[in-house]
Amino acid sequence: MKFTLRVQMNNTEGVLERVLGRLRQRNFNICSLAADSSKCNSFMSARITVESERPMESALKQIGKLYDVTEVQLSEHETNNGYQHYEPAKTLEVCVSV
Amino acid sequence: MTFRQNMQGAKLVVKALEAEGVDTVFGYPGGAIMPLYDALLGSRLRHVLVRHEQAAALAADAYGRVTGRPGVCLATSGPGATNLITGIANAAMDSVPMVAITGQVASPLMGTDAFQEVDIYGISMPLVKHSFLPRNVDDLPRVISEAFTIARSGRPGPVLIDLPKDIALQSTAEPLRWEPSRPDPMHRPEAKPLSQARDMIMRSRRPVLYVGGGIRIARACQELRAFANATGIPVVTTLQGIGAVSGNARLNLGMLGMHGTKAANYAVHDCDLLIAIGARFDDRVTGKLAEFAPEAKVIHIDGDPAEVGKLKAVDCSITGDIKVALNFLHVQPHINEWVETCLQNKIDYAWRYDAPGDFVYAPAFIRQLSNYAGDDTIIACDVGQHQMWVAQHYQFSTPEHHLSSGGLGTMGYGLPAAIGACLAKPEARVICVSGDGSIMMNIQELATIKRYSLPVKVVLFDNQRLGMVRQWQELFFQERYSEVDLSDNPDFAAVANAFGMPSMTVSNRLEVMPAIERLINDDGPLFVHVLIDPQANVWPLVPPGKCNAQMMEAKVI
Numbered sequence: 001m002k003f004t005l006r007v008q009m010n011n012t013e014g015v016l017e018r019v020l021g022r023l024r025q026r027n028f029n030i031c032s033l034a035a036d037s038s039k040c041n042s043f044m045s046a047r048i049t050v051e052s053e054r055p056m057e058s059a060l061k062q063i064g065k066l067y068d069v070t071e072v073q074l075s076e077h078e079t080n081n082g083y084q085h086y087e088p089a090k091t092l093e094v095c096v097s098v
Numbered sequence: 099m100t101f102r103q104n105m106q107g108a109k110l111v112v113k114a115l116e117a118e119g120v121d122t123v124f125g126y127p128g129g130a131i132m133p134l135y136d137a138l139l140g141s142r143l144r145h146v147l148v149r150h151e152q153a154a155a156l157a158a159d160a161y162g163r164v165t166g167r168p169g170v171c172l173a174t175s176g177p178g179a180t181n182l183i184t185g186i187a188n189a190a191m192d193s194v195p196m197v198a199i200t201g202q203v204a205s206p207l208m209g210t211d212a213f214q215e216v217d218i219y220g221i222s223m224p225l226v227k228h229s230f231l232p233r234n235v236d237d238l239p240r241v242i243s244e245a246f247t248i249a250r251s252g253r254p255g256p257v258l259i260d261l262p263k264d265i266a267l268q269s270t271a272e273p274l275r276w277e278p279s280r281p282d283p284m285h286r287p288e289a290k291p292l293s294q295a296r297d298m299i300m301r302s303r304r305p306v307l308y309v310g311g312g313i314r315i316a317r318a319c320q321e322l323r324a325f326a327n328a329t330g331i332p333v334v335t336t337l338q339g340i341g342a343v344s345g346n347a348r349l350n351l352g353m354l355g356m357h358g359t360k361a362a363n364y365a366v367h368d369c370d371l372l373i374a375i376g377a378r379f380d381d382r383v384t385g386k387l388a389e390f391a392p393e394a395k396v397i398h399i400d401g402d403p404a405e406v407g408k409l410k411a412v413d414c415s416i417t418g419d420i421k422v423a424l425n426f427l428h429v430q431p432h433i434n435e436w437v438e439t440c441l442q443n444k445i446d447y448a449w450r451y452d453a454p455g456d457f458v459y460a461p462a463f464i465r466q467l468s469n470y471a472g473d474d475t476i477i478a479c480d481v482g483q484h485q486m487w488v489a490q491h492y493q494f495s496t497p498e499h500h501l502s503s504g505g506l507g508t509m510g511y512g513l514p515a516a517i518g519a520c521l522a523k524p525e526a527r528v529i530c531v532s533g534d535g536s537i538m539m540n541i542q543e544l545a546t547i548k549r550y551s552l553p554v555k556v557v558l559f560d561n562q563r564l565g566m567v568r569q570w571q572e573l574f575f576q577e578r579y580s581e582v583d584l585s586d587n588p589d590f591a592a593v594a595n596a597f598g599m600p601s602m603t604v605s606n607r608l609e610v611m612p613a614i615e616r617l618i619n620d621d622g623p624l625f626v627h628v629l630i631d632p633q634a635n636v637w638p639l640v641p642p643g644k645c646n647a648q649m650m651e652a653k654v655i
């Protein structure tokens with residue numbers, strides 16, 4: 001199944017690599033990516049579409065655990081009949097840094 | 099606290115470590131970390147010079163397990179840093195707090211393939227909870243305190259600080275404030291799932307507590323025991339959960355999983371409610387996942403929300419502070435009949451130590467040792483059959499006294515872990531239980547034991563084989579033995595002597611008790627070389643891919 005995450009992070013050294021690496025290692029294949037840092041350069045946000053057999057919650061929780069990730073949200077996912085969009089994107093309460 | 103102006107980065111790191119309450123660091127010097135080694139001179143930190151960086155990380159891991167505070171290891175850039183990796187992975191897999199500090203080449207040289215440059219920040223990324231690459235000396239106080247905070251908070255784990263040499267040599271321009279690390283408190287579990295769990299427990303007729311390493315991490319033995327006693331629910335433990343309830347507790351059915359007891363595996367197979375506490379449904383525990391606790395509803399209590407539902411769907415999830423959760427769940431379900439069944443299984447399938455033959459029977463040796471050693475003994479295991487025999491036959495009274503590389507299964511853990519434990523808890527008796535394969539992975543650490551006059555005892559079960567692999571080749575590869583013969587082992591007793599360690603060899607059953615007496619009574623180090631049957635196997639065994647109720651057993655001769 002394909003789904004899209006919105007990730008807010010502190011723009012620390014290698015933070016994007018951390019997020020992408022965690023997704024790959026947990027078997028979420030990255031299909032597309034757009035990322036930008038804020039004007040002041042202290043934050044970064046990314047929109048990442050991944051494909052996987054693994055449950056979406058697992059991706060959200062695993063990314064949510066990263067220390068520099070401040071928020072992870074689900075913005076859309078595939079269903080049997082097309083895409084389900086969330087506006088605003090959905091936050092899972094369980095995404096805490098531990 | 100404030101660091102004065104004009105202080106060198108390296109000095110600042112050492113001062114911050116001292117202020118964090120670190121007393122011992124394990125490491126090995128080299129070019130890029132020389133500023134830090136210079137700053138160690140005259141500091142309050144006790145530096146333990148190991149003989150391979152892997153041992154520094156593994157000793158720091160054991161230090162972390164025993165004390166609950168991050169173990170600290172140091173290494174230089176390049177090969178020093180890569181040698182730490184196995185130990186960092188070991189800590190990550192078993193959720194052990196650790197702070198690893200590596201020297202890095204100077205910032206202007208980074209990214210130029212400089213001498214001894216490796217991208218350890220990148221290499222370690224999938225293993226660490228977090229990592230830092232300070233780019234400015236002024237960042238150091240914050241970095242150290244955050245590193246300790248992260249290593250200790252929530253689910254603990256390793257944190258890496260890659261310190262470029264020029265930053266270590268830079269001096270602070272102005273005084274810097276420093277705040278000590280403050281681990282984030284665990285959040286309180288929500289009320290709703292807690293009361294749901296109470297109902298589920300009350301309604302259950304065949305409940306089981308499935309207890310993992312989370313109890314050690316949360317230091318929640320007392321709460322777990324109170325909960326088990328109040329509810330009267332039988333307990334099974336994972337490898338990391340061993341000791342969470344005392345080894346000889348009435349309701350303790352032993353370890354579950356691949357080499358678990360029959361009583362434990364049957365209880366989980368037949369239960370109608372599985373209460374997982376600080377456990378993560380590892381494949382060595384569950385066997386065929388689809389047939390693990392097939393009839394049970396599941397309550398999962400864990401500090402890490404990402405573990406809940408990762409492998410097994412749960413009916414009730416409780417995340418946050420395990421202690422608070424356990425204290426709330428004191429109910430009394432009506433489960434007498436079930437408890438009787440479990441306890442009868444425990445009697446019917448109790449371990450037997452009357453093995454035929456003349457060879458020393460390792461399980462019997464371990465049980466005898468356990469009977470005589472008392473509660474103030476720490477056992478540091480290596481990996482293989484001997485590790486499983488310790489898990490099965492030694493009765494632990496607390497999880498911190500059982501040091502075993504679970505998630506990673508790192509051969510070579512035993513000796514460094516014994517060193518780490520000995521320094522973390524000098525009043526304890528520390529015994530490394532190893533195999534003839536594993537011990538050679540970090541045998542050089544006998545030199546560390548000698549240098550610091552550590553009273554570490556070693557029990558080496560020598561089957562002249564890579565026993566665990568040999569067992570699998572026998573059972574699952576049609577006895578096609580490939581590269582498991584170690585019959586040309588060195589003379590281990592002589593090796594020990596060469597490192598200044600007294601040794602003795604045990605080759606028959608009559609020699610077992612005298613050896614155990616010396617292990618208990620000798621003040622200094624001792625190396626006990628025990629010859630065992632090369633064909634000995636670990637039983638019972640759940641074959642790979644099979645359900646836990648399908649345990650293989652020894653052929654009766």
Ligand SMILES: Cc1ncc(C[n+]2csc(CCOP(=O)(O)OP(=O)(O)O)c2C)c(N)n1
Pocket residue numbers: 480481482483484485507508509510532533534535536537559561563564565566567
């Ligand atoms: C570093 C490492 N390499 C390989 C393995 C695979 N392995 C697991 S157990 C084992 C054999 C261990 O032999 P030994 O230490 O003699 O213990 P025994 O099983 O004979 O008790 C091996 C090779 C491992 N766990 N760790």
